Amino acid sequence: MNNKNETMLIDFYEFTMANGYFNSELKDKIVYFDLSFRRVPDNGGYAIFAGLESIINYIENIKFSQEDLEYLKSYNLFSDEFINYLEDFKFTGDIYSVKEGTVIFPNEPVLTVRANIVQAQILETFLLLSFNHQSLIATKASRIKNAAKGRTVLEMGARRAHGISSANSGSRAAYIAGIDATSNTLASCLYGIPCSGTMAHSWIQMFESEEEAFRVYAKTYPNNTTLLVDTYDTLRSGIPNAIKVIKEELLPKGIKDFAVRIDSGDLTYLSKESRKMLDEAGLTNCKIVVSNALDEILIETLLNQGAPIDIFGVGERLVTAKSNPVFGGVYKLAAIEENEKIIPKIKISDNPVKITTPHFKKLYRIYDKETNKAKADLITIYDEVYDEKEPLTIFDPVHTWKTKTFESYILKDLKLPIYKNGKLVYKLPTIKEIREHTKNELNHLWDEMLRFENPHKYYVDLSQKLWTTKIELLKKMNKNSSI
Numbered sequence: 001m002n003n004k005n006e007t008m009l010i011d012f013y014e015f016t017m018a019n020g021y022f023n024s025e026l027k028d029k030i031v032y033f034d035l036s037f038r039r040v041p042d043n044g045g046y047a048i049f050a051g052l053e054s055i056i057n058y059i060e061n062i063k064f065s066q067e068d069l070e071y072l073k074s075y076n077l078f079s080d081e082f083i084n085y086l087e088d089f090k091f092t093g094d095i096y097s098v099k100e101g102t103v104i105f106p107n108e109p110v111l112t113v114r115a116n117i118v119q120a121q122i123l124e125t126f127l128l129l130s131f132n133h134q135s136l137i138a139t140k141a142s143r144i145k146n147a148a149k150g151r152t153v154l155e156m157g158a159r160r161a162h163g164i165s166s167a168n169s170g171s172r173a174a175y176i177a178g179i180d181a182t183s184n185t186l187a188s189c190l191y192g193i194p195c196s197g198t199m200a201h202s203w204i205q206m207f208e209s210e211e212e213a214f215r216v217y218a219k220t221y222p223n224n225t226t227l228l229v230d231t232y233d234t235l236r237s238g239i240p241n242a243i244k245v246i247k248e249e250l251l252p253k254g255i256k257d258f259a260v261r262i263d264s265g266d267l268t269y270l271s272k273e274s275r276k277m278l279d280e281a282g283l284t285n286c287k288i289v290v291s292n293a294l295d296e297i298l299i300e301t302l303l304n305q306g307a308p309i310d311i312f313g314v315g316e317r318l319v320t321a322k323s324n325p326v327f328g329g330v331y332k333l334a335a336i337e338e339n340e341k342i343i344p345k346i347k348i349s350d351n352p353v354k355i356t357t358p359h360f361k362k363l364y365r366i367y368d369k370e371t372n373k374a375k376a377d378l379i380t381i382y383d384e385v386y387d388e389k390e391p392l393t394i395f396d397p398v399h400t401w402k403t404k405t406f407e408s409y410i411l412k413d414l415k416l417p418i419y420k421n422g423k424l425v426y427k428l429p430t431i432k433e434i435r436e437h438t439k440n441e442l443n444h445l446w447d448e449m450l451r452f453e454n455p456h457k458y459y460v461d462l463s464q465k466l467w468t469t470k471i472e473l474l475k476k477m478n479k480n481s482s483i
């Protein structure tokens with residue numbers, strides 16, 4: 001089982017449903033499924049879309065092996081024809097998606113699959129798992145990077161990640177969102193993320209003295225010296241020894257780039273005192289790295305306390321998204337095709353947030369032409385046409401009397417074609433391009449949306465035509481269910 005590819009990472013009910021459709025007249029029915037999420041983690045103001053590259057890799061490499069097929073057969077649930085179909089399975093549908101690194105909001109169709117029902121169902125699990133995990137980590141990482149206010153942030157979470165793929169794709173998602181480097185060498189070599197690191201307490205413990213440990217390290221890696229100063233006593237031993245070794249081993253070589261790392265205790269107090277001692281010793285360019293179960297709230301707190309920190313090392317709370325470890329992405333049927341017409345479908349729920357928005361839809365972002373800031377998102381039916389020269393009025397889908405009119409705006413269609421008739425038509429961006437895209441996306445947001453406490457609410461509205469379709473379908477379903 002060790003070298004198994006990921007094709008079978010599919011919830012079993014997808015197979016039972018797919019087999020059921022395959023053996024019925026619904027076999028070739030074309031459907032539309034939307035990927036969306038319901039709530040921004042940590043009550044934040046925005047989320048970052050990630051996971052598209054993994055989704056594409058999965059689709060490109062889907063291959064049910066003979067072993068997989070035998071395994072499925074052993075359940076005696078699936079027809080031979082269905083098993084034969086899986087043997088030659090190939091995705092033949094269309095996919096539209098926002099780019100990786102795009103800022104997204106709840107209830108938007110960020111990715112849409114148009115395919116026959118069998119294929120659309122088979123993709124569900126992997127799409128959701130990639131989207132949910134990677135968007136969760138990218139969103140958390142973006143908050144952490146924002147809290148650091150331009151300072152460097154290193155991701156060091158591999159050892160506490162929830163498994164191998166979470167460590168790797170977590171490092172990638174964090175980098176996309178703006179984290180500067182990872183300690184995970186595999187993620188670095190897989191994805192081209194800068195790799196970085198300091199030293200562990202064990203290095204210090206291995207030598208007769210802390211000073212000797214520092215000295216050997218500085219001699220071995222003169223151009224990459226970060227000394228861990230909290231093994232015995234940060235201010236009485238760690239910092240004085242670091243000053244001595246830096247002065248004796250690095251300054252004579254003309255080296256100006258070095259740092260100390262503090263990994264325990266009151267990081268504000270210790271960084272302030274360390275800064276004073278380093279400056280008094282003339283080492284004003286010595287950077288201070290801190291780590292120890294940090295997250296965006298602690299980083300903000302430390303900086304608000306005036307802690308003179310240059311670099312943050314962040315592990316467990318980032319890779320596990322500890323404060324809110326569920327993204328809540330869903331994959332919902334939005335329409336079917338009948339006689340080449342698109343028929344919208346809705347899912348009703350007692351919980352209003354779980355009522356879906358029907359139809360094959362487009363997702364637009366409205367930018368203010370003067371400020372270049374994103375003002376609202378507009379979800380429309382796929383064939384609605386807008387003229388940016390005409391004023392655009394949007395309204396709150398719940399409190400419909402609340403309207404807003406834009407006179408001078410730019411409308412951007414956020415979803416691109418990724419697959420057309422099963423063919424990949426999208427050129428995958430490099431990880432650096434994705435990271436740049438995320439940075440650019442955040443520049444379009446108002447600062448008020450980035451704050452952690454009660455961030456400004458961003459509007460995601462429905463076009464008049466889509467809103468009417470939704471309400472009519474709701475009324476129809478209500479009427480039908482009360483008969």
Ligand SMILES: Nc1ncnc2c1ncn2[C@@H]1O[C@H](COP(=O)(O)OP(=O)(O)OP(=O)(O)O)[C@@H](O)[C@H]1O
Nearest residue numbers: 263264265266267268269291292293294298301302
């Ligand atoms: N000035 C500060 N303000 C707010 N939180 C801080 C401050 N200094 C440190 N912290 C955080 O408080 C927590 C301290 O955790 P804890 O008491 O377990 O660590 P410690 O005892 O200092 O170190 P160790 O990891 O060796 O146990 C960490 O999450 C740390 O980042």
Ligand SMILES: O=P(O)(O)OC[C@H]1O[C@H](OP(=O)(O)OP(=O)(O)O)[C@H](O)[C@@H]1O
Nearest residue numbers: 156263291292293294313314315316317
């Ligand atoms: O706290 P995180 O955000 O996950 O950052 C990574 C932590 O990993 C290392 O600790 P280690 O595994 O050696 O254990 P420690 O907590 O006892 O230092 C490092 O010294 C950091 O403390």
Ligand SMILES: O=C(O)c1cccnc1
Nearest residue numbers: 156183196197198199313
């Ligand atoms: O390089 C480091 O300092 C590091 C790496 C992993 C975990 N903690 C620290």
